[in-house]
Amino acid sequence: MERTTNYTHPDRIVTIAVDVQNDFLPGGSLAVTNGNEVTTPLNRIMDLTRDFDGTVVATRDWHPANTPHFDKWPVHCVADTKGAAFDDALRIDANTIILDKGTGQTDGYSGFDGRGPNGETIEQIITPRTTRERVAVLIGGLATDYCVRATVLDAAELARKIAAARQGIVDVYALTDAMRGVDLQPGDSQKALAEMQAAGAELVTTDFIITGGLL
Numbered sequence: 001m002e003r004t005t006n007y008t009h010p011d012r013i014v015t016i017a018v019d020v021q022n023d024f025l026p027g028g029s030l031a032v033t034n035g036n037e038v039t040t041p042l043n044r045i046m047d048l049t050r051d052f053d054g055t056v057v058a059t060r061d062w063h064p065a066n067t068p069h070f071d072k073w074p075v076h077c078v079a080d081t082k083g084a085a086f087d088d089a090l091r092i093d094a095n096t097i098i099l100d101k102g103t104g105q106t107d108g109y110s111g112f113d114g115r116g117p118n119g120e121t122i123e124q125i126i127t128p129r130t131t132r133e134r135v136a137v138l139i140g141g142l143a144t145d146y147c148v149r150a151t152v153l154d155a156a157e158l159a160r161k162i163a164a165a166r167q168g169i170v171d172v173y174a175l176t177d178a179m180r181g182v183d184l185q186p187g188d189s190q191k192a193l194a195e196m197q198a199a200g201a202e203l204v205t206t207d208f209i210i211t212g213g214l215l
């Protein structure tokens with residue numbers, strides 16, 4: 001089926017689901033209000049990414065039991081606990097690249113700090129493989145004002161570096177309906193979205209990505 005396209009079509013798609021883990025869902029130890037609502041739009045985008053032979057990445061907080069990170073936050077997402085497990089409804093499959101972050105004594109807010117089972121990083125995954133390759137990076141998850149913010153800002157910075165070095169093109173899309181924020185201070189999430197946009201990320205809804213023809 002043909003779709004009208006508003007996009008320069010990418011050669012490769014990478015979707016990153018940030019920290020959709022039980023402790024960040026309602027009932028979890030660091031619950032994000034309505035955090036469970038990110039799963040349905042993320043599943044849609046993850047399925048379509050697979051249909052287009054793209055790469056699906058899922059990051060997770062994977063903390064040791066003792067870390068200075070827990071001086072700032074309630075204990076959450078301790079490695080190998082139920083709270084650190086992904087939302088049961090999130091469609092992780094055998095080809096999903098799972099990146100663990102915050103595994104040492106660091107906060108590990110950004111997915112760029114994460115490492116896969118073979119040492120993979122987001123930077124390696126999204127860097128264009130040729131100078132002509134255009135890579136679309138779609139990012140959603142939890143929480144807008146912390147780990148999603150940090151991941152989108154790092155992706156936007158890498159996109160700028162790659163463009164400046166003429167090593168290909170990376171377009172960064174922040175999926176506004178597929179993220180929810182902590183908002184310790186009212187407006188933190190809105191501020192984070194403004195920062196993402198200022199850094200060069202496009203703020204788009206899942207529907208817009210699909211009806212606009214990117215996927």
Ligand SMILES: [Zn+2]
Pocket residue numbers: 061063069076077102107
């Ligand atoms: Zn954490």
